[in-house]
Structures are given as C-alpha cells and as structure tokens.
Amino acid sequence: MLNSDVENQMSGFIRKTVQVMNSTNFDDTVINNQYKLTLKNVDMLSKKFFPPCMQHLNKKLKDNNHLKHEGRRQLWLFFKGCGMDANENVTYFQKHFASKVSNSDLKSHIYNIQHAYGLVGKKQPERPKNCRNIITGPAPKKDEHHGCPFIHWKKEDLKEYLKRNYEIS
Numbered sequence: 001m002l003n004s005d006v007e008n009q010m011s012g013f014i015r016k017t018v019q020v021m022n023s024t025n026f027d028d029t030v031i032n033n034q035y036k037l038t039l040k041n042v043d044m045l046s047k048k049f050f051p052p053c054m055q056h057l058n059k060k061l062k063d064n065n066h067l068k069h070e071g072r073r074q075l076w077l078f079f080k081g082c083g084m085d086a087n088e089n090v091t092y093f094q095k096h097f098a099s100k101v102s103n104s105d106l107k108s109h110i111y112n113i114q115h116a117y118g119l120v121g122k123k124q125p126e127r128p129k130n131c132r133n134i135i136t137g138p139a140p141k142k143d144e145h146h147g148c149p150f151i152h153w154k155k156e157d158l159k160e161y162l163k164r165n166y167e168i169s
C-alpha cells in the first residue's frame, strides 16, 4: 500500500509519462524519476492510474496469461517508458507467460524485451508507442487487446468500461 503523497506523485508521474510518450522529443530523463514502475507497484498503479489502453492490456495479460504480438509490444514498451527496469519487465512477462507458451517462445519474448531496452541486437533502445502510433496502427482482431479503446471499441463498451474502472459515467 502506498501513502497518498506517493500515490499523488505516482499519478503525476504516469500522466507525465503519457505526455512524454506523445511529445515529438521523447525525453528519457522521465525514467530517471525516483518514482518508477516496479514489480511491487505495477498492479496498484495499473488499477488506479494507467490510461485505459494499458490498464485493459494489463488486465488481459493477467486474466489470460497471454497477449498477442501487438498487445505485448504496446504494454512492455509502456512499462519501459514508465521507468520499469529491464529485468523487472522480463520477470513480469515471464511470470504471466510461463504457463501458456513454450520455452522457445518464452526465450524469444525475453529477447524482444531486452531488444526494446537496447541490451541486445543493434542495441538501440525503442521508445514507447505514442497515441498516434496506437490509434493508426493495426486495429485489434478477435482475441487481440491492443489499440485505443476510444477509437477501437464500441461506444457502449467504452462507457461501461470507464464507469466500472474510472467511475466516469
């Protein structure tokens, strides 16, 4: 449990992260903020402060122990943008994926996360997807959960989701 001062700072931090994701000059210094997304705070923060696209992906990851390609990339790059350390990002996805995917697929997912941090391959860190990338990218098909709820969901589903999870009617 975080106290309310830290909660306020974290909510500001995540808001800033979303702003930074969407700025033309992505600034990695945001991830040097002392309040980072970690294995310990990710679930609490997801419920209270993640934007709907990321909250929904995180919930589906936990419910299904799986996310398809676009969803995985959208979420783990967002975690990176919120300052989650590469090892924690790997641990989080490994924990949720392990029961559903083969060892070789798991290895490949781990490699892709490390690649996003610039730790392997060409060693060029990838920046989180911004709203424009998400909105103009491929729309989610059956059993896919990526995308932007404000664009890709039916109006009634979005209303219900916002009411249930953000108390917005």
Ligand code: SF4
Residues within 6 Å of the ligand: 018, 051, 052, 053, 054, 130, 131, 134, 135, 147, 148, 149, 150
């Ligand atoms: S993609 Fe949509 S839900 Fe996600 S942060 Fe952007 S506007 Fe919000």
